[in-house]
Amino acid sequence: MTDVGIVGAGAGAAAAAFVIDGTVPDADVTVLEKSGGLCGRAATRRHDDLTYDYGANYLKSDDDRVVELITETLDDEGLVEVTGPVYTFDADGTVSPGRDADEHKWSYRRGLTQIAKRLFGRTDATVHRRTRVETVRRVDGAGDTDGGANDGDARWELDDADGEAHGPFDVLLLNPPAPQTAELLRTAEWDDPLRETLVEAVGDVAYGSVWTAVLRYPFALDVPYYALVNTDKEHPVGWISREECKAGHVPDGETLLVVQASGAWSTEHYDDDPAENVAALANHAADIVGDDRLADPAWTDHQGWRYALPDAGVDRGPVDSARDAGLYLLGDWVAGEGRLHAALANGLDVGERVAYGL
Known part of the structure; x- marks a missing residue:
């Protein structure tokens, strides 16, 4: 043995x-x-009829062995393709058609924790x-x-x-x-x-921290992208994604945003009052997406990742x-x-x- x-x-x-x-x-x-x-950081939570990946957002098809493992070796029941491209935004919050449009992005109906499970x-x-x-x-x-x-x-x-x-x-x-x-x-x-x-x-x-807000709304967003990523690293927000783009995660007609702050903002505000952090990130999301309704979510969640992303x-x-x-x-x-x-x-x-x- x-x-x-x-x-x-x-x-x-x-x-x-x-x-x-x-x-x-x-x-x-x-x-x-x-x-x-x-x-680990590929974490999933459930709340009522919601399922959401609040750490890692999806699995990319960047390694052939991993693709084979997920799509062939393991049971692919419940494996879902994340629909929609990833757009970009800059320090001023200006959104532009973006990147990764042709890549496969996967999660599961029950979330990314299904991989380890x-x-x-x-x-x-x-x-x-x-x-x-x-x-x-x-x-x-x-x-x-x-x-x-x-x-x-x-x-x-x-x-x-x-x-x-x-x-x-x-x-x-x-x-x-x-x-x-x-x-x-x-x-x-x-x-x-x-x-x-x-x-x-x-x-x-060295590691960067990430502070994440999860924001629920009783309406659907009419936008052409799954997610927005800040490419110049000059905005308080680093990432915004829509969990409704993953089948089985969000009820029809609703929106669930995962808003991840930048490393600098996360480090500065990591130990601040969570309610204030959530409100600040909701306001930023409203400005970036261009929809004032997003400043007032119907329900929220949050998570801080002190050791989120290795720099090298x-x-x-x-x-x-x-x-x-x-x-x-x-x-x-x-x-x-x-x-x-x-x-x-x-x-x-x-x-x-x-x-x-x-």
């Missing part, structure tokens, strides 16, 4: 677990997720939700803290916030955003010079070296692109590397 531990249940972790479970018959995979949900559902992995990992520990065969990356008897153990121990694991995968992964490594009980090198490399990955990838040298200790890092920040397809593709890569190593 080979024991595999995974911290975080994001899209990358789900893809890796899917590959490992399918190619290593004796692998026992355990996933520890701090939240109550799956799929379906991947994990095809495995025998044990997923512990609301389990925050606080300590990572490398131990030798006798159970003593040991740092030897090349010690074949050494394994990984994890302690959660409730004092429960998990493991030992032959292989450990870390899927949280880079700042949280760096903190786990910084405090890890692992006596190896590689740990400090990893902490430095992972800690250098990580130095792969230390990440690759960590494999000798049975430690793998994965996620969009490892891929170097803050997109859902990149996280899934990286998870497939890591899963294959783990399976090959085992």
Whole structure:
């Protein structure tokens, strides 16, 4: 029996677990997720008769392996194409016909979290939700803290916030955003010079925050686009999208906007009163779309993502070296692109590397 531990249940972790479970018959995979949900920032909520993706907006068809995974390998029941192009707007809020008109954009009738749910559902992995990992520990065969990356008897153990121990694991995968992964490594009980090198490399990955407002209206918008994106990075709003362009998400005759603030605005207002942030973003949406009714939504929701989008990838040298200790890092920040397809593709890569190593 080979024991595999995974911290975080994001899209990358789900893809890796899917590959490992399918190619290593004796692998026992355990996933520890701090939240109550799956799929990380590809998050979905439901309210009454609404379904909405309030983090990542859709899955792009930018990776052939991911397209095959979603459309062929997994059950495609409920997979929906997001209709309408993405237009652009500038610092003055001027809208122009835009980009990505010919790309496939996908979600599910039940939202993007279906990706992780379906991947994990095809495995025998044990997923512990609301389990925050606080300590990572490398131990030798006798159970003593040991740092030897090349010690074949050494394994990984994890302690959660409730004092429960998990493991030992032959292989450990870390899927949280880079700042949280760096903190786990910084405090890890692992006596190896590689740990400090990893902490430095992972800690250098900068992240942008995103503060999101979800706005519901009892009328339909008559516009030709699915979404608007700010291309000059000079507007308080970075993105506006219409969830009614995803089949099954919004009742006919209604509008549900997902309004994501720019990184600068999100950082400045992250801890402000949520009601004030929602009102401000609703006003901006009304100005950009050119419809004063949007300043007064009938219902709202919100979410802040402190670690939303990596600015760049990580130095792969230390990440690759960590494999000798049975430690793998994965996620969009490892891929170097803050997109859902990149996280899934990286998870497939890591899963294959783990399976090959085992």
